[in-house]
Amino acid sequence: MNDTHTESEAQWRDEISHRLEALPGPDEEVYAAARARQKTLTKPPGALGRLEDLACWLAGWQGRDVPRLENVETLVFAGNHGVTAQGVSPYPASVTAQMVENFKSGGAAICQLCEAYGASLSVVALDLERPTADMTLEPAMSADECRDAIARGARAVKPGRDVLLLGEMGIGNTTSAAALCCALLGGAAEDWTGPGTGLDAPGVARKAEVVGRALGLHGGHCADPFEALRRLGGRELAAITGAILEARAQSIPVLLDGYVCCAAALVLEKAKAGALDHCLAGHLSAEPAHGRLLAALGKTPVADLGMRLGEGTGASIALGILRGAVAAHNGMATFADAGIDDRE
Amino acid sequence: MNDTHTESEAQWRDEISHRLEALPGPDEEVYAAARARQKTLTKPPGALGRLEDLACWLAGWQGRDVPRLENVETLVFAGNHGVTAQGVSPYPASVTAQMVENFKSGGAAICQLCEAYGASLSVVALDLERPTADMTLEPAMSADECRDAIARGARAVKPGRDVLLLGEMGIGNTTSAAALCCALLGGAAEDWTGPGTGLDAPGVARKAEVVGRALGLHGGHCADPFEALRRLGGRELAAITGAILEARAQSIPVLLDGYVCCAAALVLEKAKAGALDHCLAGHLSAEPAHGRLLAALGKTPVADLGMRLGEGTGASIALGILRGAVAAHNGMATFADAGIDDRE
Numbered sequence: 001m002n003d004t005h006t007e008s009e010a011q012w013r014d015e016i017s018h019r020l021e022a023l024p025g026p027d028e029e030v031y032a033a034a035r036a037r038q039k040t041l042t043k044p045p046g047a048l049g050r051l052e053d054l055a056c057w058l059a060g061w062q063g064r065d066v067p068r069l070e071n072v073e074t075l076v077f078a079g080n081h082g083v084t085a086q087g088v089s090p091y092p093a094s095v096t097a098q099m100v101e102n103f104k105s106g107g108a109a110i111c112q113l114c115e116a117y118g119a120s121l122s123v124v125a126l127d128l129e130r131p132t133a134d135m136t137l138e139p140a141m142s143a144d145e146c147r148d149a150i151a152r153g154a155r156a157v158k159p160g161r162d163v164l165l166l167g168e169m170g171i172g173n174t175t176s177a178a179a180l181c182c183a184l185l186g187g188a189a190e191d192w193t194g195p196g197t198g199l200d201a202p203g204v205a206r207k208a209e210v211v212g213r214a215l216g217l218h219g220g221h222c223a224d225p226f227e228a229l230r231r232l233g234g235r236e237l238a239a240i241t242g243a244i245l246e247a248r249a250q251s252i253p254v255l256l257d258g259y260v261c262c263a264a265a266l267v268l269e270k271a272k273a274g275a276l277d278h279c280l281a282g283h284l285s286a287e288p289a290h291g292r293l294l295a296a297l298g299k300t301p302v303a304d305l306g307m308r309l310g311e312g313t314g315a316s317i318a319l320g321i322l323r324g325a326v327a328a329h330n331g332m333a334t335f336a337d338a339g340i341d342d343r344e
Numbered sequence: 345m346n347d348t349h350t351e352s353e354a355q356w357r358d359e360i361s362h363r364l365e366a367l368p369g370p371d372e373e374v375y376a377a378a379r380a381r382q383k384t385l386t387k388p389p390g391a392l393g394r395l396e397d398l399a400c401w402l403a404g405w406q407g408r409d410v411p412r413l414e415n416v417e418t419l420v421f422a423g424n425h426g427v428t429a430q431g432v433s434p435y436p437a438s439v440t441a442q443m444v445e446n447f448k449s450g451g452a453a454i455c456q457l458c459e460a461y462g463a464s465l466s467v468v469a470l471d472l473e474r475p476t477a478d479m480t481l482e483p484a485m486s487a488d489e490c491r492d493a494i495a496r497g498a499r500a501v502k503p504g505r506d507v508l509l510l511g512e513m514g515i516g517n518t519t520s521a522a523a524l525c526c527a528l529l530g531g532a533a534e535d536w537t538g539p540g541t542g543l544d545a546p547g548v549a550r551k552a553e554v555v556g557r558a559l560g561l562h563g564g565h566c567a568d569p570f571e572a573l574r575r576l577g578g579r580e581l582a583a584i585t586g587a588i589l590e591a592r593a594q595s596i597p598v599l600l601d602g603y604v605c606c607a608a609a610l611v612l613e614k615a616k617a618g619a620l621d622h623c624l625a626g627h628l629s630a631e632p633a634h635g636r637l638l639a640a641l642g643k644t645p646v647a648d649l650g651m652r653l654g655e656g657t658g659a660s661i662a663l664g665i666l667r668g669a670v671a672a673h674n675g676m677a678t679f680a681d682a683g684i685d686d687r688e
Contacts, residue, residue, distance in 0.1 A: 042446050043453055044435075044541040048657070049630055049650030090687045091388075098684040102386055107677025109387055116671035197388040198687070286393055304648065305665070306393030313392070320664040321649070327460035333451025340442040343434045343542070 009143050016226070016245075020272040024251050031060030034067075040334040044343075050302070054280070054322050055329035061253040061278050062162065067326050072119040072319065074165040074312045075156050075243060076103060076110060079149075079236035080131035081172030082140065086210045088175040090198055093131065096171050100125045103169070109309055110167060113316035117323065119165060124156050126235035135179060135214040139231040146230040146238050153239030154246035164247050165255045165282070165319060167312020168236040168264075171197075174287060175207055177263035179214045179232040181289060183222040184270050185296050189215060194259075194288040196308075225270035233264070240264035248278050255315035255322075258285035258308065262293050269297055283307060283314030353487050360570070360589075364616040368595050375404030378411075384678040388687075394646070398624070398666050399673035405597040405622050406506065411670050416463040416663065418509040418656045419500050419587060420447060420454060423493075423580035424475035425516030426484065430554045432519040434542055437475065440515050444469045447513070453653055454511060457660035461667065463509060468500050470579035479523060479558040483575040490574040490582050497583030498590035508591050509599045509626070509663060511656020512580040512608075515541075518631060519551055521607035523558045523576040525633060527566040528614050529640050533559060538603075538632040540652075569614035577608070584608035592622050599659040599666075602629035602652065606637050613641055627651060627658030 034056040039045050046052065058067040078100050084093045102108045103123045114121045126149055132140040141149070157164060170176075174196035181192040189212035195204055214232060222228035229238055241264045247254045256262055256279050268275040281299035284291055286308040294301060302318040335342050378400040383389050390396065402411040422444050428437045446452045447467045458465045470493055476484040485493070501508060514520075518540035525536040533556035539548055558576060566572035573582055585608045591598045600606055600623050612619040625643035628635055630652040638645060646662040679686050 041453075042443070042451055043653050047541070047651065047653040048453060049652065051649060051651065051661075092685050092688055094685050098682065099386070102677060102682045102684060105677070105682070106675070107386055107682050109385075109392060109672045109676055112671040112675040113668050115675070116668045197391070302649075303665070305395060305646075307391065307395065308393065309387050309391040317665060317668060320668055321647070321661060324457050324460045324661060324664055327456040328453045331450075331456040331459070332453055333446055333449070338442065338446045338449070338451050340446060341436050341438050344436055 012147055019245060019249060020275060023248055023272070023275060026060030027063035030063050030065055031056055033065055034059035034329070038329065040336070041332040042335055042338050042340055048328060051325040051328055054325040058163070058253055058322065058326065061251060063251065066330050069118065069162050069323055069326055071160055071162045073161055074110060074114050074119045074121045074167060074316065076121065076123045076167040076169060076312055077153060077236035077239040078123065078125045078128060078169040079173065079234045080128050081170055081176060081234050082131045082134035083136060083175050083210065084172040085134050086136055088207045088210055089171050089196060090203065091171050093171045096169055097128045099169050100128065108311060109313050110311035110316065113313055117316050117320040119316065119319060122156065124152065124239065126152060126239060132234050135232055136210060136217065139218065140176065140233060141230050143230060149235040149238035150242035153242030157243050157246040157250065157252065159250060161252045163253045163255060165312045165315040166240050166243055166261050167257045167315060168240060168260050168310055170234055170236050173234055173236065173260045175211060176232055176234045176237060177260045178211045178289065180228055180263045181266065181293055182211060182215055183219055183228045183232055184225055184266055191292065192289045196287065225267045229267045237264040241267045244268055244279060248275065254279040255282045255318050256280065257282055257312050257315040258310055259287040259290040259293065260310055262290065262297060266293065266297060280318060282318035285314060356491055363589060363593060364619060367592055367616070367619060370404035371407035372404070374407050374409055375400055377409055378403035378673070382673070384680065385676040386679055386682050386684055392672060395669040395672055398669040402597055402666065402670065405595060407595065410674050413462065413506050413667055413670055415504055415506045417505050418454060418458050418463045418465045418511060418660065420465065420467045420511040420513060420656055421497060421580035421583040422467065422469045422472060422513040423517065423578045424472050425514055425520060425578050426475045426478035427480060427519050427554065428516040429478050430480055432551045432554055433515050433540060434547065435515050437515045440513055441472045443513050444472065452655060453657050454655035454660065457657055461660050461664040463660065463663060466500065468496065468583065470496060470583060476578050479576055480554060480561065483562065484520065484577060485574050487574060493579040493582035494586035497586030501587050501590040501594065501596065503594060505596045507597050507599060509656045509659040510584050510587055510605050511601045511659060512584060512604050512654055514578055514580045517578055517580065517604045519555060520576055520578045520581060521604045522555045522633065524572055524607045525610065525637055526555060526559055527563055527572045527576055528569055528610055535636065536633045540631065569611045573611045581608040585611045588612055588623060592619065595622070598623040599626045599662050600624065601626055601656050601659040602654055603631040603634040603637065604654055606634065606641060610637065610641065624662060626662035629658060
């Protein structure tokens with residue numbers, strides 16, 4: 001590392017620290033007004049359960065008395081992983097680029113779900129022809145590469161979004177997610193390793209051994225969560241981290257997807273507790289460690305449908321539910337409006 | 345009961361028995377083709393979890409290779425309950441009719457959710473000015489009244505629906521549901537009694553005592569599930585029972601709502617195991633006994649959002665999820681279409 005590099009890395013660190021210290025919060029006044037409105041609507045108080053919480057959360061983060069979902073985007077980041085050389089996925093790495101084409105031509109699940117639930121879809125392919133290094137042998141990314149991916153994630157967040165959905169694609173990336181969770185949350189490699197796209201039991205054991213080797217090499221250098229991201233992550237994970245932070249700076253509420261997306265989010269939560277307050281866990285993935293990760297993040301998933309596809313598909317289901325929450329919040333009559341007798 | 349009445353009751357019994365013996369099933373060929381299609385779509389097999397099951401279930405019951413959700417209706421049945429005289433609800437019985445007006449003018453939660461998720465809404469108010477009798481003193485309905493309500497529920501099911509959502513409104517009706525579940529599934533009154541629209545703990549205890557008294561009077565006469573419905577149910581519950589059976593006769597798939605709706609469905613399942621195969625449990629209600637009831641019905645709820653409003657609101661959330669399932673099933677590319685490498 002030359003001096004110039006060191007200086008720019010130090011500058012970057014300062015900037016990130018500054019941003020993490022100055023995270024905007026929700027509009028508490030709007031949030032309180034939304035809560036008060038819910039109590040006047042023609043239903044027993046609390047009877048819409050989580051739908052009430054979702055509408056109020058959205059109102060608070062949007063700072064709008066009438067929350068809206070008109071301008072919604074799903075950002076899918078794609079990256080390739082050198083660790084695939086270790087045989088951690090049943091699919092060849094070529095699938096990452098092929099799926100990016102599938103996203104663009106409308107054939108992937110996330111394309112259909114975005115259309116069903118009213119979100120635009122943007123795909124950011126991050127140097128697919130240049131996979132990250134094999135983390136069992138060296139850090140997955142150089143400092144420059146990691147910062148670049150974080151910056152590209154941040155730049156992908158356009159102003160004015162009512163809500164942002166985040167997803168990913170990258171053959172091998174549940175291995176990165178497992179290593180990152182293990183480094184930042186402790187426990188054994190086995191605790192964080194699952195079948196991903198569909199490994200059998202011996203495949204999962206092999207993958208856990210790979211995660212264990214990566215931890216053996218890098219585990220002692222992961223006290224800093226961004227350093228853990230650089231050593232064990234991947235470009236799409238780094239981009240998600242950058243996008244979440246940028247969304248917070250712009251007070252844009254975020255719907256997280258599954259295991260890989262939440263592992264990227266974990267980097268921010270570890271860097272600054274509360275950094276994910278503008279984020280909802282869209283769903284509970286079937287990837288076994290996702291529940292443990294959500295518990296560590298203090299997040300209750302909106303949906304639980306045994307999905308494990310990534311791409312933002314779980315987040316999109318939460319968007320569909322959020323649409324109902326917003327419709328009820330904005331459109332229902334109050335007891336007074338409707339002339340309905342309240343509790344005796 | 346005069347002879348004419350007895351004869352028509354016997355005829356009706358025969359007819360119901362005949363219908364229950366001749367329940368149509370799903371189109372197994374279409375179902376198998378849908379399962380096969382899922383395996384060809386550009387995702388790891390099974391990665392869309394429950395969404396895959398939902399799409400295949402719908403295809404099978406619709407008998408359509410390309411399942412659709414163009415013609416969707418929510419039927420909300422409303423009834424009044426004499427048992428409200430026992431102080432089982434924090435709301436006055438006048439609210440039932442007032443909420444029916446609110447349904448008609450678009451101010452209720454179900455109106456907004458139907459609009460959000462693309463369903464039409466029909467409300468059937470069942471003799472609101474004539475509440476059922478107080479079940480702690482006599483059967484809630486005469487045989488004529490109960491058969492009439494079942495028939496009105498059946499008549500409300502119009503042909504050609506792609507899916508039907510069922511909901512209800514009726515101050516006091518979680519008390520009926522609790523009594524019906526207790527009579528048909530056993531256990532103590534307390535096991536089936538919950539806060540409904542929002543009773544406090546002493547209120548729930550009082551309500552359980554009311555349920556217990558009703559069981560004391562009728563429990564010995566409830567071996568026949570339709571007799572249990574007549575003695576402990578209400579018009580809106582009987583109408584839901586009739587609607588579910590009619591939907592089955594027309595092979596229309598049904599989304600059930602919460603505790604009251606599922607208690608009405610239980611009557612059919614008890615009369616004939618498998619009578620609810622065309623029904624999905626839309627959600628798990630916050631009403632504590634709903635989970636126990638769903639377990640007895642062998643149903644896994646689609647959503648779990650702590651809702652407890654009735655009206656079909658939980659079913660509507662499931663409709664939203666079903667839309668995503670159908671969009672993915674119908675619109676995704678296959679591995680062959682997209683030229684994507686399959687598992688190695």
